[in-house]
Amino acid sequence: MDKMMDNPWFLRITALLLAFLMFFSVKADEENANSAASNTMTEVIEDVPLEVYYDDTSLMVSGVPDTVDVHITGPNSMVQTTRQIKDFTVFVDLRNLALGEHRVRVQTENISEQLGVRIDPTFLDVTIEERVSQEFKIDPELNERLLAEGYVLKSISADPDTVTVSGPKSVIDAISFVKATVTEEPGLNSSVTKEARVRVLANDLTKLDNVTIEPEVVEVEAVIEEYSKEVPLTLIQTGTAREGITVDEIESKNSTVKIFGPRSVVDAITEYEVEVNVSGVTMTDTAIEVELPAPEGTSSVDPENIIVDAEISVDETVLAPENISAAVAASGEDANKRIFSSIPIEVRGLPNGNEADFLNPEEGTVALVAYGAEKVLESLNIKDFVVYVDAAEKLGQHELAVEVEGPDEADWLISSINAIVHIR
Numbered sequence: 143m144d145k146m147m148d149n150p151w152f153l154r155i156t157a158l159l160l161a162f163l164m165f166f167s168v169k170a171d172e173e174n175a176n177s178a179a180s181n182t183m184t185e186v187i188e189d190v191p192l193e194v195y196y197d198d199t200s201l202m203v204s205g206v207p208d209t210v211d212v213h214i215t216g217p218n219s220m221v222q223t224t225r226q227i228k229d230f231t232v233f234v235d236l237r238n239l240a241l242g243e244h245r246v247r248v249q250t251e252n253i254s255e256q257l258g259v260r261i262d263p264t265f266l267d268v269t270i271e272e273r274v275s276q277e278f279k280i281d282p283e284l285n286e287r288l289l290a291e292g293y294v295l296k297s298i299s300a301d302p303d304t305v306t307v308s309g310p311k312s313v314i315d316a317i318s319f320v321k322a323t324v325t326e327e328p329g330l331n332s333s334v335t336k337e338a339r340v341r342v343l344a345n346d347l348t349k350l351d352n353v354t355i356e357p358e359v360v361e362v363e364a365v366i367e368e369y370s371k372e373v374p375l376t377l378i379q380t381g382t383a384r385e386g387i388t389v390d391e392i393e394s395k396n397s398t399v400k401i402f403g404p405r406s407v408v409d410a411i412t413e414y415e416v417e418v419n420v421s422g423v424t425m426t427d428t429a430i431e432v433e434l435p436a437p438e439g440t441s442s443v444d445p446e447n448i449i450v451d452a453e454i455s456v457d458e459t460v461l462a463p464e465n466i467s468a469a470v471a472a473s474g475e476d477a478n479k480r481i482f483s484s485i486p487i488e489v490r491g492l493p494n495g496n497e498a499d500f501l502n503p504e505e506g507t508v509a510l511v512a513y514g515a516e517k518v519l520e521s522l523n524i525k526d527f528v529v530y531v532d533a534a535e536k537l538g539q540h541e542l543a544v545e546v547e548g549p550d551e552a553d554w555l556i557s558s559i560n561a562i563v564h565i566r
Contacts, residue, residue, distance in 0.1 A: 184215040185225050192248065193233035196270070202310040203236060204352050205268040210248060216257035224257065232261065236270060243269050271310035278320040279304050280340060282362045285323075289366060290331040292404050296365045298324075305340050305360070309353030318345040324362050335363045368441060370402045374413045377450060381421035386483075389420045391453040392430075396445065403440030411437060418450050424484055428452040480519040483509045485527055487544060487561060491534030498533060501562040508544060514552035522552065531561050539564045 189209040196203055210232055214221055224230065231251040236244070246268055248261040282300040289295065300322050307314060322338040337359050342350045375396055383389050399414045418432055430450045434443045484507040489498040500506035508529055512522060526549055531542035541562050548554055 181218055182216065183218045183221050184213065185221050187212045187214065187225055187228065190228070190232050193231060194236065195233060196236040196239075198273075200273050201241075202271050202273045202313075202352065203268055204271070204310060204313075205266060206234065207263075207266075211262040212250070213260040213262065214253070214257045215259075216254070220254060220256060224253065234266060234268070236268065239270055241270050241272065243267065269310070269312075271312055273308065274311045274314050275306055275308040276314050276317075277304050277306050278317065278342070280320050280322050280360060282322045282324070282338070282360075282364075284326075284362075284364045288326055288328050288330050290329045292369050293331050293366055294369050296367045298362065298364045300338075301361045301363070302357070303360075306356045307342055307353050308356070309350075313350050313353055316344050316350060317342050319343040319347070322360050322362050324364055330364075330366055331368075333363070333365045333367075335361060338362045368402045369405045369408060370400045370444075371408045371411070372398045372400050373411055375399050375448075376413050376415045378415055378417045379420055380417045381419040383420050383423045383452075383454070387423060388455040389423055389452045390455055392418050392420065392450050393453070394432075394448050394450045396448045399434060400444040401437065401440050402442045402444070403436070407437075407439040411440075414443070420452055423452045423454060428454055478514060478516050478519055480512045480522060481509065482512065482522075482524050482527065483507075485510055485524060485529050488528065488530035489533050489563065489565075490530050491532050491536075492565070493535075493537075496537070497566055499564045499566070501539070501564055503558055503561065506561075509557040510546070510554050512548070512552045512554045518549070518551045522549070527554070529556065531563060533563060533565055536563075536565050538566075 188211050190212050192207060192210050194203060194206050212230075212232060214224055230253045232248060233251065234246050234248055236246065239246075244267075246266055248264060248266060250259055250261065253259055280300040280303055282298045284295060284298055286295055305320060307317065307320070319342070321341045321343060323341070324334065324336050324338050326334060326336070338361075339359055340355050340357070342353055342355065344350055375394065375398055377392050377394060379389065379392050401408050401411055401414065414434070414437070416432055416434055418430055420430065422430065428451060430452060431447055432450050433447045434445065436442050484505070487500065487503075487506050487508060492498060510527055510529070512519060512527075528547040530545055530547075532545070533540070533542065536542075539562065541560050544556060544559055544561050546554060546556060
C-alpha cells in the first residue's frame with residue numbers, strides 16, 4: 143500500500159479523479175441555482191392606494207400620500223397572481239399616536255410570506271393635528287381685462303357669500319383669502335351670473351390643500367355696465383310764455399344726470415346743460431317735459447327725459463276775457479275782487495266710452511272773478527272752484543250751461559255761461 147501511495151502514477155490518477163468529482167459537483171450547484179433563479183421574479187405594483195387609520199372626525203393628518211409603489215419578489219406564478227388580484231392592503235396606523243409630528247413605517251396586510259416586499263416610500267413623516275372648522279366670507283372676483291372696451295364692473299357678489307372650511311388647525315390659521323373667480327371669454331359687455339369654485343389661499347396667494355370647503359361651488363353675479371359718470375344738471379330757459387304770464391324760475395327734481403360712453407369722452411364733461419322752452423306754459427299747466435339728448439361722442443343719458451316745473455307770475459287783468467274785464471271795471475276800483483284765469487271745465491255724466499270736444503270755448507276753460515272780503519279772497523286758490531257742464535244722456539253737439547261750485551264766503555262771475563260741446 144505504501145508502495146502504491148509512493149507511485150507517481152497513482153497520485154496522478156487520484157488527483158484527476160478528484161478534479162472530475164469537483165467539476166461535476168460545482169456544475170450541479172450552478173444548474174440548481176440557475177433553475178431556482180429562472181422561477182423567481184420581481185415586480186413593481188405602482189399607485190397602490192394607501193389606507194390611513196385614524197380618528198377622522200376630530201383629527202387631520204398631513205404628509206400622507208394617496209398612493210405608494212409596492213415591490214414584490216418571489217416565485218413567478220405567485221408574483222403574477224398577486225399583481226393581478228391586488229387583494230392586499232397597504233396602510234399606516236396612527237390611531238395610538240398623539241398630536242404632533244411622527245415618523246411611521248408603511249405596513250402591508252394579506253401578502254404571502256413567500257414574497258419579499260418593499261414599499262416605496264417605506265417611512266412617512268406625518269403630522270397629526272386637531273380638526274377645526276371656521277366660516278369665511280367669500281371674495282368674488284372677475285378679471286377686468288375680460289371686459290369689453292368702455293365697460294366697467296359695477297358690482298360683484300356671491301351666493302352664498304360665506305363658506306365653512308374644515309382642516310388642520312395650522313392650515314385654517316394660514317388662510318388669508320377665500321376666492322371665487324368667474325372665468326369667461328374676453329369682451330364682456332353685459333352682466334353675467336355663473337358658478338365658480340371656491341379656493342382658499344395663504345397670504346402669498348398659494349393654494350392651501352388638505353381642507354374641505356362647504357359649499358365647494360357658489361353662484362357669482364357680476365354686474366357689468368357701460369362706463370358712466372354723474373354730472374350736475376343745468377337748466378337754460380328759452381322762449382317766452384304767453385302775454386300775462388311771467389316765468390320767474392324753472393327747476394327740476396333731478397339735480398344730476400348720468401352720462402354713458404367712452405371714458406375719455408365722459409370724463410371730459412363737467413356739467414350737462416339743457417334748454418327748456420317755456421313758451422307752452424299756462425296758468426294751469428306749468429310742467430314741461432324735456433328730452434335729454436346724448437352729448438356728442440357719448441351713447442346715452444339717464445334719465446332720457448325730465449319734468450321741469452315753472453314758477454310763474456300772472457297778470458290776470460291781461461288774461462281775463464272782455465266780459466270779465468268789463469265786470470271788473472263795473473265793480474269799481476275799490477271793490478274786493480280776485481281773478482282766476484283758465485279754469486278747466488269738467489264734463490260730467492259722460493257715458494262710458496264716450497268723449498267730449500269743446501267747440502266754444504275752444505280751450506275748454508273759463509275765467510272767473512271772485513268777490514268777497516279781502517281775507518277770504520287772499521285764502522282762495524284755483525282749486526277752490528269746480529267748473530263743469532252736465533252731459534248726461536247727451537250725444538252729438540249741444541250747448542250746455544256752465545255751472546260753478548265754490549266756497550260760500552265768496553261770489554263770482556264767469557266769462558262764459560254756456561259752452562258748446564260735441565259728444566262722441
